[in-house]
Amino acid sequence: MITVEDKISTFSKYVYDKELELSNQKLEEVEKKNKEVIQSKQKEIEKKCMDLNRKMHKKIELESQKIISNAKLEARNKTLTIKKELLEQFMQEILDSLKNFTETEDYKIYLKKTLENVKDFLRDNTVKIYLTKKDVEKFASEIKSKYPQIEIAEMEEENIGGMILESTINSERIDATLRTKVRDWKSEIGLRLYEALEK
Numbered sequence: 790m791i792t793v794e795d796k797i798s799t800f801s802k803y804v805y806d807k808e809l810e811l812s813n814q815k816l817e818e819v820e821k822k823n824k825e826v827i828q829s830k831q832k833e834i835e836k837k838c839m840d841l842n843r844k845m846h847k848k849i850e851l852e853s854q855k856i857i858s859n860a861k862l863e864a865r866n867k868t869l870t871i872k873k874e875l876l877e878q879f880m881q882e883i884l885d886s887l888k889n890f891t892e893t894e895d896y897k898i899y900l901k902k903t904l905e906n907v908k909d910f911l912r913d914n915t916v917k918i919y920l921t922k923k924d925v926e927k928f929a930s931e932i933k934s935k936y937p938q939i940e941i942a943e944m945e946e947e948n949i950g951g952m953i954l955e956s957t958i959n960s961e962r963i964d965a966t967l968r969t970k971v972r973d974w975k976s977e978i979g980l981r982l983y984e985a986l987e988k
Contacts (some may be wrong), residue, residue, distance in 0.1 A: 872986060876979050880971065883978075884949060887967045891923070891950040900928060900952070903965050904936075907954055910963060911936055919944035919953040 890896050910916065917940045920928065929941045944953055948966035955962045 872983055875986070876975075876982055879978065879982060880975060883971055884968070887949050887971065891921075891967075896950060897928070900924070900950075903952060904932065907963055907965070910954060910956075910961075911939065914956040914961065915958055916940070917942055917955045917957055919955070921946055921948060921950060924950060924952075 890899075904911070915938065916936075918932065919942050922943050923946075925941060925943055932941065933939070940957070944966070948968045951966040951968075951970070953962065953964050953966060
């Protein structure tokens with residue numbers, strides 16, 4: 790025969806089992822929700838990490854490009870400076886070479902040729918010829934004997950040699966100085982020098 794105690798025990802067990810089942814269900818639901826929240830947060834964090842990674846990568850790339858660009862610009866500027874220095878050095882060597890040239894017999898021939906090339910100008914004008922002090926001392930009497938109507942004056946030594954012819958009638962002037970010739974050749978010389986350096 791089933792006693793009251795048995796009934797109470799059976800009922801208690803039933804209630805306990807029911808509560809345990811309910812508790813387990815709630816626990817599963819909570820765990821499921823927690824898992825969903827964790828997964829959602831994990832995805833959110835992964836997305837933020839990817840976005841941050843993309844931004845950092847872009848920033849690093851921009852910084853790298855900036856550094857490379859600055860390095861290229863600096864290298865180009867240094868190259869240009871070196872080329873300018875080389876050109877100036879080369880031009881100075883040419884000027885020094887021309888100073889030596891003014892001491893040779895070939896220079897005397899050069900002056901005669903220059904006068905020959907401007908004979909029409911000498912014939913048609915009253916002319917003043919400018920020479921360096923050294924050339925006045927060396928060639929003035931010879932030039933005057935051939936062209937007695939001209940006047941000879943001194944010009945700046947920086948012209949190295951050659952001559953400047955100036956009409957005393959009008960403002961016509963011929964600059965046949967060695968320095969002017971070098972100045973006129975400078976861009977051509979620079980171009981050739983830069984081309985040679987590029988090879």
